[in-house]
Amino acid sequence: MLAALATVGMALALVTPAASARESWHPGWVGAWSGSVQQASAPPWGEAGWSAEGFDNHSVRQVVRVSTGGPTLRVRLSNEYGTEPLRLTGATVARAGEGAAVRPGTLRPLTFRGSKSTVIRPGGLLASDPVLLPTAALDELSVTLYFAGKTGPSTQHNLATELSYRAEGDHRFDRSGRVFDETSESWYYLSGVDVVGWLPWHRGSVATFGDSITDGFGSTPGANNRYPNELAERLVAAGKPLGVLNAGISGNRVLSDSPCFGEEGIARFERDVLDQPGVRTVIVLEGINDIGFGSLDMPGECGLPTREVTAEELIAGHRKLIRAAKAEGLTVIGATLLPYKGAGYYTPEGEDIRDTVNEWIRTSGAYDTVVDLDRALADPNDPDRLNPAYDSGDALHPNDAGMHAMAAAVDLNTL
Incomplete structure (x- = not known):
């Protein structure tokens, strides 16, 4: 089974898009979660969040619930409203636990064209390489992004109605979540999670x-x-x-x-x-x-x-x-x-x-x-x-x- 999934993952890696969405989305991918992005701002209600100041030597852990599942997933990130290239030092994905914790044995590194770090151009969209992390419909996932340097104001989704977590330093592989001592009700740079469906007609x-x-x-x-x-x-x-x-x-x-x-x-x-x-x-x-x-x-x-x-x-x-x-x-x-x-x-x-x-x-x-x-x-x-x-x-x-x-x-x- 794992060998078969690995074959699927390698095949899809060849068509993972680096920027423009419609030009290169592979028909095997199905959107399982999305968050429409906005520019950095503090609206007249709710919290200011972290978007205006951005991040600097921070790990940001964000929780989302997928609406459908599959054997393989990928994560999409957006620098739609960035004015400078976004330098992502590294990222992970896992099944979410309580709060900022993740479930044991589920942490996976994200790669981008085979590299653990990447740069997203201003106005750009980037999808990760396929990740072999089987998910079911309504599973909650945690995506952790680490920025070693200053990002500047961040592309965001202001009203997440869900807590995101932040910690100083590189905590991509932290399982307990105890170091994530700051919270925000927004999502940052995260714009989508896609899956390859379990069944051929899951399209x-x-x-x-x-x-x-x-x-x-x-x-x-x-x-x-x-x-x-x-x-x-x-x-x-x-x-x-x-x-x-x-x-x-x-x-x-x-x-x-x-x-x-x-x-x-x-x-x-x-x-x-x-x-x-x-x-x-x-x-x-x-x-x-x-x-x-x-x-x-x-x-x-x-x-x-x-x-x-x-x-x-x-x-x-x-x-x-x-x-x-x-x-x-x-x-x-x-x-x-x-x-x-x-x-x-x-x-x-x-x-x-x-x-x-x-x-x-x-x-x-x-x-x-x-x-x-x-x-x-x-x-x-x-x-x-x-x-x-x-x-x-x-x-x-x-x-x-x-x-x-x-x-x-x-x-x-x-x-």
């Missing part, structure tokens, strides 16, 4: 594209209760071997960039969805921030540009996403925008736009199919409000029960 993943609701804000940190995680659990229970990739960025908008909340959806869609290995379906849930931010006077640069949008503009943005996905042969599922009456940026005018956009999503036929999250999560006594049983407390973001309800509303046969 695909579902991308969930959106904002903080997809990202998991409002769910319990460290519990993997984001709606894409819940969807992955449903697929596993149903015996459907599909990966689920989370392409949510908190605060993101379809039509506007922000240094804190990521590039506009129509700009990042190619990188965060179309370039992901093995994607066959995408669920689009985005637009409530375009509507809501227009009513706010946000301090600093995070909210810029603040502008009012019309329903027609937002629909035109959705049409661009649909065209891009269909051009690549993907199934495109439209999710209606959730109720938000009572949220900090709610206005009656915004509600009219949400209603118009949702009716278009339901009835236009532009999407291949629709998941009506608006109706699934609405308060039975006031359909413009989030059901109190699903409200995390801000009238906008679902709690764990709400995330579960979102995943339950998806017809698995459409994926």
Whole structure:
């Protein structure tokens, strides 16, 4: 068995990409986990994290849960927003234990074109060589990166809803995790984990594209209760071997960039969805921030540009996403925008736009199919409000029960 897996690994090593995603992803790879990257920033809520200062003689251990498994994996790293070459001294991957600990006997060094160290150019993406570390769906992995020198500001994913760990010095092979005495709720440079499926027909993943609701804000940190995680659990229970990739960025908008909340959806869609290995379906849930931010006077640069949008503009943005996905042969599922009456940026005018956009999503036929999250999560006594049983407390973001309800509303046969 191991000899056969080694043969698979050596064959795949010949096609492991060094930079551009779409040009060279091997069809045998399936996306098992992803985190959409952002530039270094401190948003107006949450923690500042380590992205602005970067790393210098630090080991960073990051925990992710894969949605599907296989005998061989690889790790993808991004220097998308770096202004200088990123010098990675070395890295490891293992099955995660409690906290920063890893499970005995599972630590594996990562190599890049056969070398333990590598350099990623500014704006670049790099995949590791294949690693023989068998994983099952819903396994948690720890990826440890060691930077001997200064990195400068780091490409990140700000709202991980999961702890990452940092220690001074080279602790790639530390098993206990006790030296990792700093924590952050962001991911750094880590953008994907791919697997080679256990079965020949294990050939695909579902991308969930959106904002903080997809990202998991409002769910319990460290519990993997984001709606894409819940969807992955449903697929596993149903015996459907599909990966689920989370392409949510908190605060993101379809039509506007922000240094804190990521590039506009129509700009990042190619990188965060179309370039992901093995994607066959995408669920689009985005637009409530375009509507809501227009009513706010946000301090600093995070909210810029603040502008009012019309329903027609937002629909035109959705049409661009649909065209891009269909051009690549993907199934495109439209999710209606959730109720938000009572949220900090709610206005009656915004509600009219949400209603118009949702009716278009339901009835236009532009999407291949629709998941009506608006109706699934609405308060039975006031359909413009989030059901109190699903409200995390801000009238906008679902709690764990709400995330579960979102995943339950998806017809698995459409994926």
